[in-house]
Amino acid sequence: MATSTGNPDANQIAGDDGVRRRDFIEIAAVSAAGVGGLVVVMPLISQMSPSADVLAESTTELDIGALETGQAVKAVFRKQPVFVRRLTAAEMEAAEAVDADSLRDPQTLADRTQVGHEDVLVVMGVCTHLGCVPLGAAEGENKGEFGGYFCPCHGSHYDTAARIRKGPAPSNLLVPEYTITDTLLVIG
Numbered sequence: 001m002a003t004s005t006g007n008p009d010a011n012q013i014a015g016d017d018g019v020r021r022r023d024f025i026e027i028a029a030v031s032a033a034g035v036g037g038l039v040v041v042m043p044l045i046s047q048m049s050p051s052a053d054v055l056a057e058s059t060t061e062l063d064i065g066a067l068e069t070g071q072a073v074k075a076v077f078r079k080q081p082v083f084v085r086r087l088t089a090a091e092m093e094a095a096e097a098v099d100a101d102s103l104r105d106p107q108t109l110a111d112r113t114q115v116g117h118e119d120v121l122v123v124m125g126v127c128t129h130l131g132c133v134p135l136g137a138a139e140g141e142n143k144g145e146f147g148g149y150f151c152p153c154h155g156s157h158y159d160t161a162a163r164i165r166k167g168p169a170p171s172n173l174l175v176p177e178y179t180i181t182d183t184l185l186v187i188g
């Protein structure tokens with residue numbers, strides 16, 4: 001499902017054997033300054049450091065057609081990790097069972113997903129405390145007390161909707177701007 005490109009960030013995380021584990025896939029992401037600029041921009045990015053302007057406008061594209069329930073993808077968006085997970089029914093139910101108003105950063109699962117794709121959770125893999133990369137995307141990693149993500153740096157626990165539930169992080173894992181068209185996820 002992955003398309004390897006000249007993007008060095010993408011290639012750093014690209015798996016060499018596709019689906020390595022049942023619920024975790026590392027794939028290469030296409031990152032470019034706009035979809036239309038893909039062919040032209042990529043060689044430039046591979047030869048020189050992108051300017052701040054180019055970086056700010058870049059997008060990450062993932063084909064999530066093969067992403068099965070309970071599987072996660074770890075990709076790179078603007079040089080930062082991003083986690084894409086197709087939630088299980090139990091994970092969605094757990095998230096929806098919580099009174100959002102009781103949360104430190106009140107958001108429902110619906111607030112954090114898109115209509116028609118409520119099972120696809122796209123979040124930055126950057127703890128909102130001091131910026132560590134939380135655990136939980138890969139099989140066997142500690143998902144914390146609420147079954148989502150866990151940041152061991154200072155003990156922040158995120159739930160299945162990646163909302164902060166315990167620990168020092170002030171807010172939920174950030175949901176970047178993204179669109180889903182058929183099976184194509186475009187972040188940015």
Ligand code: FES
Binds near residue numbers: 128153154156169
């Ligand atoms: S950076 Fe994540 S808990 Fe401190």
